[in-house]
Amino acid sequence: MTIGILMAAGKSTRTNTTIPKQFHKICDRPILLYSLTTFERSQLVDLCLLMVPQEWKTTAEQMVGDFKKVKWVLPGGSTRHETSLIAIDFLRNLKPSLVVFHDAARPFLSLRLLETVIKEAKGFGAATAAIPVTDSVGYCEDGFLSSYASRESLYRIQTPQAFHYEIIDDALRKFQADDGTKPVFLLGKRVKIVEGDPYCFKITTSKDLELAHLLCRFFKEE
Amino acid sequence: MTIGILMAAGKSTRTNTTIPKQFHKICDRPILLYSLTTFERSQLVDLCLLMVPQEWKTTAEQMVGDFKKVKWVLPGGSTRHETSLIAIDFLRNLKPSLVVFHDAARPFLSLRLLETVIKEAKGFGAATAAIPVTDSVGYCEDGFLSSYASRESLYRIQTPQAFHYEIIDDALRKFQADDGTKPVFLLGKRVKIVEGDPYCFKITTSKDLELAHLLCRFFKEE
Numbered sequence: 068m069t070i071g072i073l074m075a076a077g078k079s080t081r082t083n084t085t086i087p088k089q090f091h092k093i094c095d096r097p098i099l100l101y102s103l104t105t106f107e108r109s110q111l112v113d114l115c116l117l118m119v120p121q122e123w124k125t126t127a128e129q130m131v132g133d134f135k136k137v138k139w140v141l142p143g144g145s146t147r148h149e150t151s152l153i154a155i156d157f158l159r160n161l162k163p164s165l166v167v168f169h170d171a172a173r174p175f176l177s178l179r180l181l182e183t184v185i186k187e188a189k190g191f192g193a194a195t196a197a198i199p200v201t202d203s204v205g206y207c208e209d210g211f212l213s214s215y216a217s218r219e220s221l222y223r224i225q226t227p228q229a230f231h232y233e234i235i236d237d238a239l240r241k242f243q244a245d246d247g248t249k250p251v252f253l254l255g256k257r258v259k260i261v262e263g264d265p266y267c268f269k270i271t272t273s274k275d276l277e278l279a280h281l282l283c284r285f286f287k288e289e
Numbered sequence: 290m291t292i293g294i295l296m297a298a299g300k301s302t303r304t305n306t307t308i309p310k311q312f313h314k315i316c317d318r319p320i321l322l323y324s325l326t327t328f329e330r331s332q333l334v335d336l337c338l339l340m341v342p343q344e345w346k347t348t349a350e351q352m353v354g355d356f357k358k359v360k361w362v363l364p365g366g367s368t369r370h371e372t373s374l375i376a377i378d379f380l381r382n383l384k385p386s387l388v389v390f391h392d393a394a395r396p397f398l399s400l401r402l403l404e405t406v407i408k409e410a411k412g413f414g415a416a417t418a419a420i421p422v423t424d425s426v427g428y429c430e431d432g433f434l435s436s437y438a439s440r441e442s443l444y445r446i447q448t449p450q451a452f453h454y455e456i457i458d459d460a461l462r463k464f465q466a467d468d469g470t471k472p473v474f475l476l477g478k479r480v481k482i483v484e485g486d487p488y489c490f491k492i493t494t495s496k497d498l499e500l501a502h503l504l505c506r507f508f509k510e511e
Contacts, residue, residue, distance in 0.1 A: 080402035197429070201493040204422065205466035212417070212446075212480040215471060216438055222425035224434075232467035250439060258434040264496045271423040274486050281504065 069185060070163045071106040071115040071136070074226075075099045075127070075171035076143025076150045078120060087120060088270050090127075091172035094283040097130055098270065101174030101283075106179055106215050112167065116158065118143040118150050148243045148250075155236050165189060167229035168247050174279060175266040175286075181227050187259045188229030193251045195229075196263035197222035207224045224248060225263040291407060292385045293328040293337040293358070296448075297321045297349070297393035298365025298372045299344060309342060310492050311393035312349075316505040319352055320492065321503075323396030329358050330400055333407045334389065338380065340365040340372050370465045370472075377458050387411060390452035390469050396501060397488040397508075403449050409481045410451030413471045417451075418485030419444035446470060447485040 075089045076162065089099040106112050114136050119127040122144040131137040141157060143150030158166065167185055169176060180196055187194035200221040202258075206214045228247045230238075238250035248258045270279050297311040311321040328334045336358050341349040343364040353359040363379060365372030373390065380388065388419075389407055391398060402418055409416035422443040428436045450469045452460075460472035470480045492501050 111353075125447055191433075195434070197434075198425070200426065200445065200492055202447060203471070205419070205427075205444055205446055205468075205470075206442050207419070207444050207482050208442065210482055212419075212444075212470060212482060213442075215468070215474070216443065220429050220435075221438065222427055222429050222434075223422065224427055225424060246437070248427075248434060249425070252434055252437070260429050260432055260434060265490070265494075265500050266496075268487070269423055272487075274488075278487050 068113045068161065068163045069111055069165040069167060069229075070161070071112045071170045072151075072154045072166055073099065073103055073106065073115060073117045073171050074143070074147065074150060074168055076118045076120050076236070077147075077172065087123070088276065089122060091276065093174065093276075093280050097277070098174045099127075099171035101173060102129065102169050102176040103131065103137065105135060105176045105178055105181055107134055109181055109185075111182050112136065114138045116141065116154055118154055128241050147245060147247070148239065150268070151235075152239050153249060155232075155239055158232070159236075163232050165229055166232055166235060167227050169223075169227045170269055172227060172270045174270070175268075175282060176227065177264065177266070180261070180263060180267060181241055184229050185225045187261050191259040192227075192234050192256055193230045193248065194259040194261055195248045196225040196227055197260045198225060198263040198265065198267075198269060222260060224243050225267050225269070290335045290383065290385045291333055291387040291389060291451075292380055292383070293331075293334045294327055294373075294388055294390045295321065295328065295337060295339045295393050296365070296369065296390055297370060298340045298342050299369075299394065305352070309345070310498060312345060315396070315498075315502050317497055318341065320396045321393035322345040322393050324361065324393060324398040325353065325356060327400055327403055328391070329356055329404055331407075333368060333404050334358065336360045338363065338376055343350045354394045363473045369467060369469070370461065371507045373457075373469060377454075377461055380454070381458075385454050388454055388457060389449050391449045392447075392491055394492045395448060395489050396449050396492070397490075397504060398449065399486065399488070402483070402485060402489060406449045406451050406483045409483050410453070413449075413481040414456050414478055415470065416483055417470045418447040418449055418489060419482045420447060420487065420489075434435055444482060447489050447491070449461075
């Protein structure tokens with residue numbers, strides 16, 4: 068069994084909004100429902116677990132009433148790592164073979180990308196969407212460039228990220244990190260890269276939110 | 290005097306297209322004309338120099354016939370560094386105080402961003418648009434994640450990039466790099482960061498080209 072875990076427990080400190088960005092509406096629909104719809108449409112996903120902030124649990128339960136695969140809505144922790152652990156612990160009795168995490172703040176998830184990540188994780192144990200960095204990259208200090216990093220073979224790690232259940236369970240228990248693949252990497256397991264796409268960007272700033280508005284209005288007119 | 294230098298001399302090996310991506314049309318208009326229009330509209334830019342591949346010179350000259358500020362169309366070199374040097378050498382007799390480089394493959398350049406970069410460069414000697422990296426980042430080897438980089442204070446360096454003429458002239462002569470700001474940094478000069486925006490992305494892959502199509506069709510309907 069494959070379980071989709073939608074990570075929507077963040078508090079959105081960076082978008083300067085009072086409600087978490089994943090609950091914002093674009094085209095009259097809360098952002099988190101977009102990728103949940105992709106999960107719902109995929110024949111490779113059996114059931115979904117939705118992780119939300121404690122105070123949004125009731126609202127979220129109402130929002131997903133029509134989603135047949137969304138079986139559980141749970142309050143997350145205060146960090147991404149904590150939220151992942153809560154989700155993994157909750158699923159233990161179900162014994163899923165595979166779990167696939169996705170950031171709710173990445174609404175434009177294609178079915179193709181979701182399913183490619185799932186297939187690669189089945190074969191390799193762990194897989195993530197990622198996109199090559201084509202800009203030069205540098206570190207900044209007090210508003211000025213302070214050093215450069217190599218962009219050769221550098222990838223921005225996106226989601227979805229899928230794992231054999233035993234691997235992610237073991238990894239999250241042993242290592243903490245802000246990215247879901249890092250504990251698995253630190254455990255010594257390989258993480259397969261699946262080329263993501265630019266639409267699958269994460270809404271972080273208010274500019275990103277504006278871009279998401281544009282895109283969704285466009286897709287709607289198609 | 291401030292001269293805008295539009296960098297359109299690249300050969301586009303990564304988009305898998307036969308014509309360079311900056312000459313592709315989105316909404317019936319070659320990509321390079323979009324940012325050139327922003328240059329044309331800015332009261333802070335006096336004249337423009339357009340750098341193109343040798344074999345596109347005649348076509349480019351016809352394209353920019355209606356642009357009052359575009360005074361010169363020149364063939365570039367085989368690398369970004371070479372093209373920058375050709376442009377800087379060509380402008381020597383004109384003695385501009387400031388030059389502002391922009392990648393033609395970044396069509397969605399706002400007037401605000403262009404002018405902020407110019408103003409900061411006037412004050413600090415060098416400035417570039419850059420955008421904070423919000424995804425985790427890692428290096429890839431043979432299709433698998435091979436290490437992680439810190440994303441703390443990490444920026445993707447975009448264009449526009451503006452410089453006092455003497456500084457960039459000196460820097461390009463002494464140091465080679467694939468990014469325009471790096472020679473200036475290596476010269477020991479400070480490069481001010483101006484927060485760019487996600488619209489100002491560089492069209493590199495065919496997916497990027499598709500996203501650019503969507504955005505331009507949307508902006509057109511506004």
